[in-house]
Amino acid sequence: MQFKSLKSRISVIFLSLILVIQVLSSIAIKLSIDKNARRSVNQQLEVGERVFLNLLQNNGESLSVGARILAADFGFKAAIASNDHETILSALINHQSRINADIAIFYSPNQNSLVISENLSENEVSEKIAEVIYTAQSDTQKNNFTIFKNQPYQLVAVPVKAPLTIGWVVMGFKINNSLANTLHKLSNLEVTFISQAGKNPWHSTASTMSVSASEQIVKYTTERHAFNKSNNLELTIGDVAFGTRYVSIFKNINESLYVVLQRSIDEATAPFQTLLLNFLILSIVGMLIFIVSILYVSRIVAQPIVELANTARKLEQGDYTFNVDVSRKDELGKLSSAFSSMRTAIADRERSITRLAYWDEMTGLPNRASFMKELNIAINKSEINHEPLSVLVMNLDRFKQINNVLGHDFGNQLLHAVSIRISQVFRKDNDVVARTSGDEFAVLLPATDASLAVNIAQKLLQAFEKPIQLEDNFVDISAGIGIASYPVHGNQIEQLLNFAEVAMQVSKAQKSGPVVFQPSFDVGSNVNLTLVSELKKSIYNNELSVFVQPKVNLQSRAVRSVEALIRWKHPTRGMIFPDQFIPFAEQTGLIRDVTLWMIAEAAKVSVAWLQKGMSIPIAVNISARDLIDSDFPNKVAEILKATGSNTSLISLEVTESSIMDDPHRAKQTLLHLSEMGIKLAIDDFGTGYSSLSYLKELPVSELKIDKSFVMHIEASQNDRIIVNSTIELAHNMGLHVVAEGVENIDAWKSLQEMGCDYGQGYYMSRPIPISDFETWYQQWA
Incomplete structure (x- = not known):
């Protein structure tokens, strides 16, 4: 059958098709009904x-x-x-x-x-x-x-x-x-x-x-x-x-x-x-509607125009891989040729725009937008394969000073050199290295959990132990590295990258090497914002509680003192331990109020014990923010005066890392406290970057060895050597030594043989409420 127009051809073909489909469907349904009946x-x-x-x-x-x-x-x-x-x-x-x-x-x-x-x-x-x-x-x-x-x-x-x-x-x-x-x-x-x-x-x-x-x-x-x-x-x-x-x-x-x-x-x-x-x-109603539609469409649209419309649609969607048919010689052929030229021009411009949008020209690395795109793809793949992935964010230390001293051109050269050294550490086929901002780099590690990411981050830091040479200048590079993992820490791309950046800020602040994100770091989260408000209210309403853990003389078994530990029994969340609220309390500055509340409570308890014939000093931990507060010693003095306590009943413990944040101001605060008669101790020794040569300049009388070394002295010869050496050096400097993490009698005896002065740990007692201490003390005695 010959058709004079494209309109007639489209109409007849589609009408015939719909009729055949309807008839066949009706027959099939009738046969199916009969068979099922x-x-x-x-x-x-x-x-x-x-x-x-x-x-x-x-x-x-x-x-x-x-x-x-x-x-x-x-x-x-x-x-x-x-x-x-x-x-x-x-x-x-x-x-x-x-x-x-x-x-x-x-x-x-x-x-x-x-x-x-x-x-x-x-x-x-x-x-x-x-x-x-x-x-x-x-x-x-x-x-x-x-x-x-x-x-x-x-x-x-x-x-x-x-x-x-x-x-x-x-x-x-x-x-x-x-x-x-x-x-x-x-x-x-x-x-x-x-x-x-x-x-x-x-x-x-x-x-x-x-x-x-x-x-x-x-x-x-x-x-x-x-x-x-x-x-x-x-x-x-x-x-x-x-x-x-x-x-x-x-x-x-x-x-x-x-x-x-x-x-x-x-x-x-x-x-x-x-x-x-x-x-x-x-079916009849649908067929009538279809007939009307086909007649209308076939009247106003011809197939070549439909093809050009599809071409335009592909261009709109960013698909430039197709070829346009330019074989026609009529006006539609000219239009097709124009479409083909337009496709080529748009594709070239799109490639240039994409390069600018997704790549960093200075380093040749993907930029933040490209990294986010790759991260989204990786998360979808990890969800399908049930695999973890990790995001590593590295920020250079002192880059602003380098820029100011040596100039922006030198800074740009340094960033390029850093990008080369970073790229050499990672797998080129799987890992994605990107420059996400000025001096910040991000790495996507597929099929990698947080523990493996920490090992990779350590290798990255080792790669920067050798200075970078630019012309005649040698630049020592250090950096803070934060890590967040999917799905442990989050399943959204912005959230995961943000958590890694939060961990990186903690790493830079503590100078502690690679840091894996913890929920307590995220002060901006709704939960932590709520906890900040509730913690402030709990401090002023005296809703916190003090637990104590004794320090025992390893030779005489006498109780020498106790360490005060804070606990927060939330009315709806239950018991909240310090590691869940102390980090964001430090970030918000609320730790100062927590410290002063603890000192006040410890002073009251020590006075009450003294009245009962128990002269047992109480040690309180103080933070880096307390050490840089020049008025902190005066506040302590006011508390002791108000409670009727004295400096012999209160001692203060400070960690290595908090001293090293600002060594000069920390030293001045510690000297002032020592002059008041308060005994000072270095807590968690061995986990920071300080040395005994520096500590000898501080007015401390006690050194506490971190439990990570003490808990394995029976199984690890290296830990035993470290603990023994630390005890000997501390004694030579006139310091008493407290070993944390004494879990059993074997550790007790080993520390006795090494000449350690005091022990603290679960073997003697877990942290217990103030109200239970007197009973424990009588039983221990």
């Missing part, structure tokens, strides 16, 4: 068969129970013994009525006696009853069926014993319309009983269907022997198709009885016909 009918017939067999079983059990009751009746046995037929018949009729049976028979082969409740002759009954009794002798629970005068019965035979068998009680139900209607109600199926006795033709004994329908079933059975075929048949009665199932009730040489179960296929498909009708209506 017939499957459903067959399933209902199978269920109906099981229901019918259960019904017969229940009837048989009912008959059996009734017959046994009669067979056990003493009066009935007496009537049998006296051969009183009238009494026997009366008992049969009464019991038959009681259990709603249709027939009751007593048969005694010995006495040649036969009593029948129904109007049946002995000749009609005797032979068949003998067969029933013969069958029952082997299985009294078995249901028996027989036909009297073309009426089928379900029979049960029970022996009458006194104690030997003197006869049999036989009871039964008719296979009639009552049974058919009961089965119809239970299964919602049409039920017809058909039977044949001797040479008599097949006939219907009971049915839930009309007489004419029953006759058609009998005719079909007679002509085609349907009961010899497969279980499920399809039989048309009148104009209605029925799923049909023949179920054999009993069959012997002379007699047969079947139940024919039927379900109308039309009724089974009726609910689906409504669904099919609705589908057809919706």
Whole structure:
């Protein structure tokens, strides 16, 4: 067929397509409905068969129970013994009525006696009853069926014993319309009983269907022997198709009885016909809408223009890899050629813009935007592969001073040299190194957890141990490094990079090497902002508590002093330990209030103990912010005066790192405190960057070895050497030594042998509330 216009071609093709789809869909749905309906009918017939067999079983059990009751009746046995037929018949009729049976028979082969409740002759009954009794002798629970005068019965035979068998009680139900209607109600199926006795033709004994329908079933059975075929048949009665199932009730040489179960296929498909009708209506409506749309579109749009529209759409999406067909020679061909030229020009400009947008020209590394893009891709990949990843952020120390002293050009050269040295440390195929701001670099480490990232960061710092040479200048480089990991610390790209930067700031402030992010670092988080406010309120409302841990003389076992430890029992969050709120208290400056509160509480407790005869000094930890506060000693003096305490009952402990933040101001504060008579101690010795040569200039009288060295002195020879050497050097400088982390008797004895003065740890006591200390003290003494 030839079409004069593109419009006609589009319209006819699409209209033909939609018509074919609709017709095929309708046929497929119709066939599916018919198939499912017939499957459903067959399933209902199978269920109906099981229901019918259960019904017969229940009837048989009912008959059996009734017959046994009669067979056990003493009066009935007496009537049998006296051969009183009238009494026997009366008992049969009464019991038959009681259990709603249709027939009751007593048969005694010995006495040649036969009593029948129904109007049946002995000749009609005797032979068949003998067969029933013969069958029952082997299985009294078995249901028996027989036909009297073309009426089928379900029979049960029970022996009458006194104690030997003197006869049999036989009871039964008719296979009639009552049974058919009961089965119809239970299964919602049409039920017809058909039977044949001797040479008599097949006939219907009971049915839930009309007489004419029953006759058609009998005719079909007679002509085609349907009961010899497969279980499920399809039989048309009148104009209605029925799923049909023949179920054999009993069959012997002379007699047969079947139940024919039927379900109308039309009724089974009726609910689906409504669904099919609705589908057809919706299809017609949809097809009309589609026809209108196709006619409209085909009228106003031609295929070449559609192609150019697709080209423009690809350009809009940033896809410049396709080729534009410029083979046409007409106006559309010229338009296509213009599109091709435009694609090439835009692609070139896009590459230039992308380079500027995602790369740092100075170092040749990806910039922050590119790093964020790669981080987003890496997080999605890690989520799929269930792998961790880490972000490492490094910020150079003293870069501003270098810029100011040596100039910006030199600073730019230094940044380029730093980027080269950083790139040499990492895996080029997997790791992403980027310059995220002026003197800050970030590294993406796929498939790397925080512990492995720390090892990599240590290698990075080692790479900068050798100075960088630029012309005639050698520059020593140091840096703070922060680490955050997915998914432990966060699953958002901005959040993860921000956490790494927060950890980097902590690293620069503490000069402690690589630092892994902790939630307590993030003062800006909602939780910590809330905790800051609540901590300030708790300090002024005196809601904090003091725990103490004793320091014991390792030689005499005497309690020399205790260390005060703060605890915060939050009303809703429960117990909050110091490592959860002290870091952000230090960042916000709130640590000064915490320290003064602790000194005040310690002073009050020491005075109370002294009044009870316990002269036990209490040591309080102070922070770097306290050391750079020139007025701190005066505040301590005011507290001691207000509480009635004295400087012999209070000592202060300060960490190495807090002294090294500002050594000059820290030294001045410590000298002032020492002049007041307060004893000072260096806490956590061995974890910072100080040395004994510097510490000898400070007015301290005690040195506490960090527990990280003490806890493993039995297993680690290196730790044992470090602890022993520290004790000897400290003693040579006139300092007492306290070993933290004494966990067992073996550590105690080892420290005794080394000459350590005091021990502190779980072996003696865990941190305990002030209220429990006196009990512990008495037990220890």
